Amino acid sequence: MNYHQYHPVDVVNGPGTRCTLFVSGCVHQCRGCYNQSTQRLDSGHLFTQELEDHIIADLNDSRIKRRGLSLSGGDPMHPANVADVLKLAKRVKEECPGKDIWMWTGYTLAELDDAQRELLSYVDTLIDGKFVQERADPSLKWRGSDNQIIHTFTLS
Numbered sequence: 717m718n719y720h721q722y723h724p725v726d727v728v729n730g731p732g733t734r735c736t737l738f739v740s741g742c743v744h745q746c747r748g749c750y751n752q753s754t755q756r757l758d759s760g761h762l763f764t765q766e767l768e769d770h771i772i773a774d775l776n777d778s779r780i781k782r783r784g785l786s787l788s789g790g791d792p793m794h795p796a797n798v799a800d801v802l803k804l805a806k807r808v809k810e811e812c813p814g815k816d817i818w819m820w821t822g823y824t825l826a827e828l829d830d831a832q833r834e835l836l837s838y839v840d841t842l843i844d845g846k847f848v849q850e851r852a853d854p855s856l857k858w859r860g861s862d863n864q865i866i867h868t869f870t871l872s
């Protein structure tokens with residue numbers, strides 16, 4: 717998997733102070749995409765074991781308390797990304813007690829296949845669906861257009 721950016725301290729993408737990873741690769745080609753440079757799978761940088769370890773350490777860093785990890789892109793649910801994102805999400809749940817996972821994907825919940833649903837089982841909050849320019853609303857929290865739905869799977 718490739719990624720575009722990693723923000724170890726982020727207060728914009730999800731609630732509270734978080735770590736945020738923007739992965740590479742997205743098939744949805746939404747008109748008006750705000751992250752067009754992340755659409756190619758081979759764009760950005762290689763996501764290494766070292767960075768995975770670094771994210772886990774950041775989430776457990778008691779000097780700057782993070783509420784959780786945000787996964788965006790690109791699309792963390794891109795079929796080519798699912799295995800690596802699943803590995804990371806499992807480690808967050810096993811090694812970072814109490815940290816939540818928020819994820820943004822261009823797929824709707826109903827479109828997810830079995831592998832994507834396995835990854836979903838580690839996600840606390842999913843914002844789903846393509847960005848639809850005609851339905852864009854800058855006043856919306858956590859989403860760009862009002863067709864996108866915030867699914868909350870766990871109470872936190």
Ligand code: SF4
Nearest residue numbers: 742745746749790822
């Ligand atoms: S799902 Fe997101 S990253 Fe993918 S094309 Fe749409 S707006 Fe861009």
